[in-house]
Amino acid sequence: ELLSLSVSLAPPQFLRVTKQYLPHLARLCLISTFLEDGIRMWFQWYEQRDYIEATWSCGYFLATCFVLLNLLGQLGGCVLILSRNFVQYACFGLFGIIALQTVAYSILWDLKFLMRNMALGGGLLLLLAESRSDGKSMFAGVPSMGESSPKQYMQLGGRVLLVLMFMTLLHFDSSFFSILQNMVGTALIILVAVGFKTKLAALTLVVWLMAINVYFNAFWTVPTYKPMHDFLKYDFFQTTSVVGGLLLVVALGPGGVSMDEKKKEW
Numbered sequence: 029e030l031l032s033l034s035v036s037l038a039p040p041q042f043l044r045v046t047k048q049y050l051p052h053l054a055r056l057c058l059i060s061t062f063l064e065d066g067i068r069m070w071f072q073w074y075e076q077r078d079y080i081e082a083t084w085s086c087g088y089f090l091a092t093c094f095v096l097l098n099l100l101g102q103l104g105g106c107v108l109i110l111s112r113n114f115v116q117y118a119c120f121g122l123f124g125i126i127a128l129q130t131v132a133y134s135i136l137w138d139l140k141f142l143m144r145n146m147a148l149g150g151g152l153l154l155l156l157a158e159s160r161s162d163g164k165s166m167f168a169g170v171p172s173m174g175e176s177s178p179k180q181y182m183q184l185g186g187r188v189l190l191v192l193m194f195m196t197l198l199h200f201d202s203s204f205f206s207i208l209q210n211m212v213g214t215a216l217i218i219l220v221a222v223g224f225k226t227k228l229a230a231l232t233l234v235v236w237l238m239a240i241n242v243y244f245n246a247f248w249t250v251p252t253y254k255p256m257h258d259f260l261k262y263d264f265f266q267t268t269s270v271v272g273g274l275l276l277v278v279a280l281g282p283g284g285v286s287m288d289e290k291k292k293e294w
Contacts (some may be wrong), residue, residue, distance in 0.1 A: 057272030061265040066102035100243040115159035143192040150189025151273025182281030191217035223286020230277040
């Protein structure tokens with residue numbers, strides 16, 4: 029009983045200690061993949077331009093515009109989100125970057141990368157929901173049902189999309205460790221998706237995903253001239269962004285469309 033009590037109290041205690049810093053950390057983690065990709069566009073300008081030009085036969089000018097749009101769109105969006113200015117416009121811009129890259133790099137036909145991009149979109153959706161709570165109502169102190177409803181459904185959509193990341197980590201083999209990892213992971217992502225014990229489940233997933241990320245995507249151990257360095261670096265920062273989305277779930281809660289919220293009415 030003492031153990032179960034300590035587990036049930038873990039999220040409130042964690043939130044009390046970190047409530048001032050957690051949203052900032054969540055936003056920083058969330059935009060990390062866009063920040064890294066924007067910087068990469070600068071340092072690999074010619075390689076990226078030549079790849080797009082060769083793949084799509086779109087010509088020098090359009091390929092250059094693509095790289096420039098990715099560079100400015102991602103770095104500009106990150107600056108706006110971290111400075112808390114025009115966050116909603118920044119989120120929509122980054123949504124556009126995700127859609128553009130999904131088509132340009134043929135991610136649409138790779139299920140694993142597509143699911144990860146959708147999970148990244150889920151994190152942005154949660155950030156968009158958080159930004160709505162920062163907006164000032166015309167009538168201060170007066171609740172508005174119309175304003176809260178879209179935010180609740182954005183939180184629901186963000187939670188559901190975030191769990192797609194974990195579906196790409198499931199291993200379908202017969203070893204005991206893989207079976208145990210799949211069972212525990214599946215239980216946790218279902219809890220986050222339906223919004224039951226959401227903060228505890230999301231916090232557990234944060235710890236689990238960070239451990240997996242550092243172990244499997246240690247790009248710093250691979251020489252920079254090897255292609256695997258860039259692949260691992262891409263996976264590392266994309267996973268870190270999903271961690272940021274989960275930290276937003278921990279900070280904000282599941283929202284109105286969740287079992288946790290419904291329990292209050294029972």
